[in-house]
Amino acid sequence: MTVIYQQASSVISWLGEATDDSDEAVNLIQKFGSIARAYLHNEMPDHLTPNQKISYSIHRPYQHWREFLEEYYDFSVNGQNLIAIWKLLGRPYWTRVWMVQELVGGGLLKDSRGVLVCGSASVGMIPFVCLCMLIVSGVALTNGEYPRKGSLVEPGRTFDLMGHPQGFVMWEAAMTCALGQQGNRSLTHLIKATSRLKATDSRDKIYAFVGMAQDKYQSFPVDYSKPLRNVLTDFVKFMVKADGNLDILLGNRFQTKRDEPSWTPELFQPEHGWVPGFAQFRADGGTPLTVDFEEGNDSLRVKGILVGEVKKVIGPEVLPESGIRMYPTDHDDEPSEYTKGILTFAKSLTAPGEQEMFWRTLILNHNYQGTLMGTYPAPADFGQMADVLFFGKPPSQEYIDGSQLNLGLHEFIAPLRKSWERTRWNRCFFTTEDGGMGIGPFCVKPGDIVVVLFGAEMALILREEDSGYKLIGDAYVHGIMHGELVGKRDPQLFTLR
Numbered sequence: 401m402t403v404i405y406q407q408a409s410s411v412i413s414w415l416g417e418a419t420d421d422s423d424e425a426v427n428l429i430q431k432f433g434s435i436a437r438a439y440l441h442n443e444m445p446d447h448l449t450p451n452q453k454i455s456y457s458i459h460r461p462y463q464h465w466r467e468f469l470e471e472y473y474d475f476s477v478n479g480q481n482l483i484a485i486w487k488l489l490g491r492p493y494w495t496r497v498w499m500v501q502e503l504v505g506g507g508l509l510k511d512s513r514g515v516l517v518c519g520s521a522s523v524g525m526i527p528f529v530c531l532c533m534l535i536v537s538g539v540a541l542t543n544g545e546y547p548r549k550g551s552l553v554e555p556g557r558t559f560d561l562m563g564h565p566q567g568f569v570m571w572e573a574a575m576t577c578a579l580g581q582q583g584n585r586s587l588t589h590l591i592k593a594t595s596r597l598k599a600t601d602s603r604d605k606i607y608a609f610v611g612m613a614q615d616k617y618q619s620f621p622v623d624y625s626k627p628l629r630n631v632l633t634d635f636v637k638f639m640v641k642a643d644g645n646l647d648i649l650l651g652n653r654f655q656t657k658r659d660e661p662s663w664t665p666e667l668f669q670p671e672h673g674w675v676p677g678f679a680q681f682r683a684d685g686g687t688p689l690t691v692d693f694e695e696g697n698d699s700l701r702v703k704g705i706l707v708g709e710v711k712k713v714i715g716p717e718v719l720p721e722s723g724i725r726m727y728p729t730d731h732d733d734e735p736s737e738y739t740k741g742i743l744t745f746a747k748s749l750t751a752p753g754e755q756e757m758f759w760r761t762l763i764l765n766h767n768y769q770g771t772l773m774g775t776y777p778a779p780a781d782f783g784q785m786a787d788v789l790f791f792g793k794p795p796s797q798e799y800i801d802g803s804q805l806n807l808g809l810h811e812f813i814a815p816l817r818k819s820w821e822r823t824r825w826n827r828c829f830f831t832t833e834d835g836g837m838g839i840g841p842f843c844v845k846p847g848d849i850v851v852v853l854f855g856a857e858m859a860l861i862l863r864e865e866d867s868g869y870k871l872i873g874d875a876y877v878h879g880i881m882h883g884e885l886v887g888k889r890d891p892q893l894f895t896l897r
């Protein structure tokens with residue numbers, strides 16, 4: 401199918417029959433998307449005066465894109481019927497995993513051959529892609545803009561009212577899958593990026609992407625005579641051999657009782673929280689992989705080191721079904737139980753070293769302000785913000801003298817809050833018996849163990865069960881994520897079942 405899409409002169413994506421406001425939605429996608437394309441490509445409107453063109457070049461921002469569109473493109477986002485677009489992006493078309501092959505495998509995200517059709521109305525794929533890119537990326541990169549819930553502006557109001565539409569989920573998955581050329585696409589990456597999409601046959605969550613990935617993955621057999629359990633175990637064995645690492649084991653996990661081995665991927669998941677590749681770590685220090693698959697009992701034996709036992713768990717902080725928060729968590733509402741637990745724990749920390757470890761752990765030691773991938777390590781001045789946000793302290797006079805605190809404390813702590821928002825959802829904060837701190841998977845609980853398995857860039861949480869261990873998910877543990885423990889502790893074998 402990928403070859404057919406690539407060779408087609410045009411590809412029509414049928415969204416369904418027209419409804420009362422679907423024509424308006426299609427027309428608005430065309431208008432808004434065309435303006436978004438011009439903005440993203442730095443194309444100045446023809447009507448600008450010479451002085452306005454100079455101002456355009458100097459002041460073109462990303463985080464204030466709404467105001468910029470209104471000033472230079474005469475387009476007010478607040479005045480548009482975004483609800484109509486959200487309804488169109490909620491149609492079943494946007495939920496199916498095979499559509500990623502159509503959009504990415506066919507190259508429709510990058511050229512003019514793709515057309516979205518609803519009823520008798522149509523719009524090119526390019527305006528749709530640019531619209532999604534501006535709205536979703538613009539919101540994600542907003543530089544600490546946290547309006548109060550009662551003063552939300554668009555698209556925040558519609559996000560808050562109708563949630564994160566499936567069309568944006570499809571776009572995010574497709575764009576993530578489209579990164580790079582087919583020659584360097586990881587099959588693991590494709591499958592994890594599409595975990596929120598649906599398939600009638602669960603095996604298609606793997607089979608749909610074999611033809612889109614690197615050549616080294618093309619030999620994985622597409623065999624519908626195999627039951628799902630066999631497909632999953634064979635897939636993990638294949639990926640470990642093909643990649644020479646344990647990347648296929650990484651990620652958040654939401655089920656502790658499955659028919660398949662715990663080390664096989666969960667193909668259908670809600671939002672991960674963060675996903676592998678969201679931050680760059682090498683917990684195993686580059687130690688070569690040592691792994692063995694035991695035939696007959698679906699066990700995986702892998703060498704690694706024990707980090708410690710989980711002592712205290714706070715969370716998880718469950719992501720709302722809407723999939724996105726457009727105003728600061730707990731800013732206007734009663735704080736969540738997770739936030740209460742975090743703030744209570746923060747009050748128990750008195751040593752400066754413990755406090756720094758705490759706030760750096762919460763954000764994976766990354767600054768996610770104004771960037772999707774984040775920068776490492778988080779800047780030291782985040783500590784001043786953490787004093788205000790977590791420890792009830794005022795900023796130091798020295799910091800006040802060199803900063804712009806006239807903006808108010810809410811704006812002052814916004815960069816740290818923004819980074820925390822990126823790492824908290826569907827995850828738990830935990831401590832270990834030896835005083836370590838980490839961010840772990842959805843189902844971690846006291847008594848689980850933290851390990852570093854050779855071949856894995858993240859730490860992993862395991863739970864002892866049936867003369868072996870169940871894989872609970874991956875984790876960040878502060879101070880060990882770049883191989884600091886490798887060579888200092890004796891390796892041992894862990895049997896995953």
